[in-house]
Amino acid sequence: MLVIGIESSAHTFGVGIVDGERIIANEKSSYNVGTWGMIPSKVAEFHISNARATLERAVERAGIDLEEIEGVGYTMGPGIGPCLQVGELTAKTIAAKLNIDIVPVHHGIAHIEIAKKFAKLKAPIALYVSGGNSQILKLVEKPTKHYAVLGETFDIGVGNMLDNFARSLKLNPAWGSSVAKLAEGGKYIPLPYTVKGTDFAFTGLLTSAVEKIGKADPKDIAFSLQETAFSMLCEATERSLLLTNSRELCVCGGVAQSKRLKEMLSDVAKENGARFGYAPDEFNADNGAMIAYAAEKLIEKGISVPVKKCGIEQKYRIDRGLVW
Numbered sequence: 001m002l003v004i005g006i007e008s009s010a011h012t013f014g015v016g017i018v019d020g021e022r023i024i025a026n027e028k029s030s031y032n033v034g035t036w037g038m039i040p041s042k043v044a045e046f047h048i049s050n051a052r053a054t055l056e057r058a059v060e061r062a063g064i065d066l067e068e069i070e071g072v073g074y075t076m077g078p079g080i081g082p083c084l085q086v087g088e089l090t091a092k093t094i095a096a097k098l099n100i101d102i103v104p105v106h107h108g109i110a111h112i113e114i115a116k117k118f119a120k121l122k123a124p125i126a127l128y129v130s131g132g133n134s135q136i137l138k139l140v141e142k143p144t145k146h147y148a149v150l151g152e153t154f155d156i157g158v159g160n161m162l163d164n165f166a167r168s169l170k171l172n173p174a175w176g177s178s179v180a181k182l183a184e185g186g187k188y189i190p191l192p193y194t195v196k197g198t199d200f201a202f203t204g205l206l207t208s209a210v211e212k213i214g215k216a217d218p219k220d221i222a223f224s225l226q227e228t229a230f231s232m233l234c235e236a237t238e239r240s241l242l243l244t245n246s247r248e249l250c251v252c253g254g255v256a257q258s259k260r261l262k263e264m265l266s267d268v269a270k271e272n273g274a275r276f277g278y279a280p281d282e283f284n285a286d287n288g289a290m291i292a293y294a295a296e297k298l299i300e301k302g303i304s305v306p307v308k309k310c311g312i313e314q315k316y317r318i319d320r321g322l323v324w
C-alpha cells in the first residue's frame, strides 16, 4: 500500500512515502534555527513556502504519480500549533483531492515505531528524547493497547535544555549537536543531577550550567552538561529496564542522533543483558517517512478518520496516541 506522511511539528517540513514496509522517499526542508531558535510564526511561514516543493521532490524520488497514493498520514501533535496546522492542511488537501483515507499520527509513536522497525525489536523499553519530549515508554496491552509512560521529565525536554544552553553560548546552529562538538575534549566539573525513580528534571542543571558561562571553560561546561544529562537519562532507563524485566531497549527522537548518548545506553543494555537498537540518524531527526510508516500500519488495521474530523493537538499525550 502506498502511503504518504507529512511531518511539520517543529523546524522540519518532511514528506515521506512508504510502499508497505519499504521507505521509498523521505524528503525534508528544515528551518535554520541560527543562534536565536524557533519563532513559531516564522517557522510556519517557512513550512508554507516549502510544502509544495518538498512534496514534489518526495513524489519524484519515489518514482510514482501522486494519484497512486492510497493513504495519507500527518502529525497531529504534539508540536508547535502554527507548524502543525501547515502539515494538517497539506494532508487534508491531498486526502480530499484523491478521496483517500487520512490518519492523524502521534509524533512520538512514529519515532518509536520507526526505531523498532530498523532495530528489529518487538517490545522494547523506548527512551524517546527530542526537543520538547523526554520520556521512557513501553507498549502495554491493558486496559487498552497504548504506550505507557514509565518515566518522564518533570520540566523541559533534554533537547530543549541543550538548545537553550547553545543559545546562551550563541553557538550556531543553536542545537544539541553544536554542544556535542564543543564538548569534545572537555573535562568534568560537577553539576546538579536530578533523578527521582524513573523521572528526571533538567532546569536546575541548565541554570547551573548557564551560570558557569564566563567563569569556566565553555568546553568543560558543555562536556559536563552533556555527561550529567545523559547519565540521568541512563539511570532512569536502567531502572525502567529492571522494573519491567525487559530485554530490549531502543532510543529515538532528535537527541538519539547523539553518538555519546547511544554509547552510554549501549553500556546500560549490555550490563542488563538487553538488546539495544535505534534508527539511522535520518529517521531520528524529524521526518515524513516515520509518519507514513505509522499511518500505513494504522490504515492496514482499519483505522482512519474522516477529513472533517481531523485536527491538531499541541499537547497530544503519547498515552492517548493511536497504536496498532
Ligand code: FE2
Binding pocket: 107, 111, 130, 253, 254, 285, 286
Ligand atoms: Fe521529533
